[in-house]
Amino acid sequence: MSEYDDLKTYVDIAVEHARDKIEGIIARGMISSGSQIRFSQNSIDIGKRWEELKLETFVVVEGTRVGYSERSVTSEDAARKAVDDTIAFATRLPESMFFAGVEENVHKYRDLKGAYDPRIDDFTEMAPEFVNSAIDAAISEGAKRVAGALMFSKKFTFLKSSYGPEGSSKMTSFDINIRAFQDELDHSGQGLECGTMPTQAEKGIIAAGAKAGGLSKEAIGAVQGEPGVYDLILSPTVGANVLGGIPDAANPFMVLIGFSPLGDKMGEQIAPDFVTVTDNPWIPNGLACRAFDFEGTPTQQTEIVKDGVLRSFVHNTTTAKMYETSSTGSSAMLGLGQGLKMLLPNTSNLVFDNGNHSVEELFENPKPTIYVTSNWYTRFQNYQTGEFSTIPRDAMFLIDKGEMKPIKNVRISDNTMRMFANIDAVGDDRRQIYWWEVPTPTFIPSIRIRDCRITAATQ
Numbered sequence: 251m252s253e254y255d256d257l258k259t260y261v262d263i264a265v266e267h268a269r270d271k272i273e274g275i276i277a278r279g280m281i282s283s284g285s286q287i288r289f290s291q292n293s294i295d296i297g298k299r300w301e302e303l304k305l306e307t308f309v310v311v312e313g314t315r316v317g318y319s320e321r322s323v324t325s326e327d328a329a330r331k332a333v334d335d336t337i338a339f340a341t342r343l344p345e346s347m348f349f350a351g352v353e354e355n356v357h358k359y360r361d362l363k364g365a366y367d368p369r370i371d372d373f374t375e376m377a378p379e380f381v382n383s384a385i386d387a388a389i390s391e392g393a394k395r396v397a398g399a400l401m402f403s404k405k406f407t408f409l410k411s412s413y414g415p416e417g418s419s420k421m422t423s424f425d426i427n428i429r430a431f432q433d434e435l436d437h438s439g440q441g442l443e444c445g446t447m448p449t450q451a452e453k454g455i456i457a458a459g460a461k462a463g464g465l466s467k468e469a470i471g472a473v474q475g476e477p478g479v480y481d482l483i484l485s486p487t488v489g490a491n492v493l494g495g496i497p498d499a500a501n502p503f504m505v506l507i508g509f510s511p512l513g514d515k516m517g518e519q520i521a522p523d524f525v526t527v528t529d530n531p532w533i534p535n536g537l538a539c540r541a542f543d544f545e546g547t548p549t550q551q552t553e554i555v556k557d558g559v560l561r562s563f564v565h566n567t568t569t570a571k572m573y574e575t576s577s578t579g580s581s582a583m584l585g586l587g588q589g590l591k592m593l594l595p596n597t598s599n600l601v602f603d604n605g606n607h608s609v610e611e612l613f614e615n616p617k618p619t620i621y622v623t624s625n626w627y628t629r630f631q632n633y634q635t636g637e638f639s640t641i642p643r644d645a646m647f648l649i650d651k652g653e654m655k656p657i658k659n660v661r662i663s664d665n666t667m668r669m670f671a672n673i674d675a676v677g678d679d680r681r682q683i684y685w686w687e688v689p690t691p692t693f694i695p696s697i698r699i700r701d702c703r704i705t706a707a708t709q
Contacts, residue, residue, distance in 0.1 A: 254406055257281050258418075260305055260329040261410050267330045269412055272337055274310040276352065276411045276545065279303070284403035285374060287381055292389065292396050294378060305329055306583065307336045308544070308593060310352070314345040318583060318591050348503070348592065350568040353545035353577070356414040360541050360548070364534030367422040369449040370404045377402065380452050384428055384441075384459030391460050392467030393430035393439070400426040400455075402448045415546020423537050424448035426455055427685050429644070430462035436472055436658050438644045439465025440624040442487060444684045444691070445535040465623055465645035468656060475648065475657035475704065481619040481674065482662070482702045483612050483649075488625045490683035490692035492640065492662070494600055496520070496670050497527040497554040498690050499633075500562065502569040503594045511636040511667050512560060521558040521670050526603040528553050529564055529580070530693075536599035537684050537691040542579065544593065549579035554600075564595045602694040605676025612677055612698045619649040620704065625662070626687060636666040641707060659707040672700040 257279040264277040281303050288296040306320040317340025323329050367373070381400055388396045402424035410416045425444035431437065441458030445451055484492060499510035512520075531540050531549040540549055545567055553561050565573065566581030582596035613621070628640040640662050648657045677696035684691045 254281065257303065257406065258408050259326065260323055261408050263326050263329045264305060264307055264333050265410050265412050268307075268309060268333045268337065272309055272311050273313075274352070274412045275333070276308040276409070276413075278306040278407060278409045278544065280306070280405055280407045282403060282405040284401065285377070287377055287400045289381055289385065289399070290397040292385055294381060305332050307333055308583070309333070309336050309340050311337060311340045314349045315340055315343060316346050316349050316593070317343060318593070348568060348594075350571045352411070352413060352567050352581075352593070353415055353547040354413045356416070357542070357546070357548045359417050360532065362419070362532060362539050362541055365422075365446050365539045366404075366420045367447045367449055370402075370422045373402055373424075373448045376449060380455045381426075383452070383456050384426070387456045387459035388428065388430045388441075388463030391463030393463035394433060395431045396428065396459070396463070397431075398426065398428040400424065409542070409544070409546060411546050413546075415542070417542045417546060419541060421539070422446055422448065424451060425537070425684050426458060428458050428462040430459075430466040432466055432470055437466055437469040439463065439467075439469060440487065440644045442683060442685055444537060444682055446537065446539070447535065468647075469645040470656070472646070472656035472658040475620070475646070475660035477660065477705050479701050480704055481615055481617050482699045483619060483621040484697050484699065485621070485623045486679065486681050486683050486694050486696060487688075488622045488642075489694045489697045490688040491625060491628055492666060493670055493673075493697060494688065494690065494692040494694060495666055497529070497600050498597050500554045500560070500564060501595050501597070502563050502565065502573060509633045511634055513634070515560050518560055519558050520560050520667065521555060522673055523558045524605070524676060525555060525558050525673055526553065527555040528601045529578070529597045529599070530601045531579070531598035533599050533601055533693065535682060536693070537682070538598040540598060543581040544583055545581040547577050547579040547581060549598065552578045552580070564597055566593065566595045568593070569595050597690055600690055600692045600694075602676075602680065602692070604678050604680040605695055605697075607675045607677050609677050609679055609696050612675055612696055613649055613654070615649065615698065619698070620657070620660075621647045621649060621654075622662070628687065636668070638666055639663040639705075661705045661707045662702060663705045664703045669699050669702060672702075674698045674700045
């Protein structure tokens with residue numbers, strides 16, 4: 251019996267073991283294997299690989315008393331024990347204030363295009379060569395030192411619900427983060443690349459290295475930036491973090507707990523009419539693609555912002571009932587800290603419509619403009635109003651009267667809703683962004699924003 255047969259067997263056993271004991275169960279088994287290559291000082295220094303077979307169980311003991319667990323399993327008895335432990339845990343919990351049922355209909359699911367690389371096993375040998383080529387590209391563009399990490403994985407999933415839905419999926423993914431440096435740490439650049447087809451990613455990975463190296467060289471001579479009000483050009487990396495948080499907050503649960511600024515904005519114009527953002531679980535190469543959600547509901551494309559107007563939230567069965575609408579197939583087990591997870595709505599891939607301006611045209615602005623290529627440490631003072639600050643890192647430039655000069659040591663201190671409303675122009679260079687500052691895969695181009703507040707980095 252193969253490990254993939256084991257996966258289905260453990261899920262089947264979990265559902266059958268619970269069927270006559272409780273009201274309902276959803277079991278999801280996942281086999282995943284991942285690898286990481288880390289590099290520093292222009293060479294690969296660490297390689298790691300891991301594999302895991304994990305069983306997740308979500309149980310409905312009675313009414314709205316529910317529980318969840320996940321653990322590694324290696325035998326049929328371990329699968330049964332996982333169910334028994336989850337039931338025992340759930341019976342000790344109070345009734346949930348945020349559960350109103352799960353998907354109960356059986357569906358057929360669409361085939362996802364471009365979600366699985368059939369040559370993924372070959373990538374283990376290809377990956378070091380791709381990394382070394384990216385390092386060489388960074389050095390060729392002027393970098394002195396290069397560091398970063400490449401991650402890649404494959405995952406097989408089988409889901410079965412005692413309520414009826416059943417489905418399986420397979421995914422592959424990769425993401426690389428490259429940083430290039432000169433003799434001074436302030437003179438640095440970042441390059442990112444990610445997707446679902448790693449064996450076809452050589453060109454993109456090398457381009458990420460070249461971009462990081464080129465930006466680090468262009469950052470040489472950076473001077474202290476002056477606080478004030480500027481137009482900003484956000485690279486896709488920065489836009490995904492700062493602006494992507496708005497459609498990502500189109501979530502009823504986030505509204506209810508006070509972590510979204512969109513609670514009373516449905517139907518309102520929150521951006522210019524040339525801005526449209528879709529939650530798209532089917533987009534080729536999207537890292538969060540899925541044909542069905544955790545409940546077994548088929549996924550769908552959801553226009554969150556259409557022509558600048560907030561049109562929709564993402565929903566699972568519970569929030570759809572609360573809002574008297576239909577599920578968007580967005581149910582997921584979301585972590586809330588300290589190991590706790592709840593069945594909640596969650597976005598998949600956020601996709602901004604591409605614009606019709608080249609990046610060069612975005613630079614053609616009569617007002618003093620700052621081009622930000624990377625940012626770290628985004629922090630919110632108020633999630634409900636959108637007050638936040640973030641620190642630009644790596645290369646950053648002041649564009650004024652046709653000149654482009656590197657600057658450093660400033661902070662963006664503004665309001666995400668106001669910035670979203672003040673989008674001035676959208677580039678045509680859309681790409682997918684995913685890294686630790688952007689945990690939701692976001693397809694976004696460069697974007698120019700009017701009148702943003704810049705403060706000194708020490709404030």
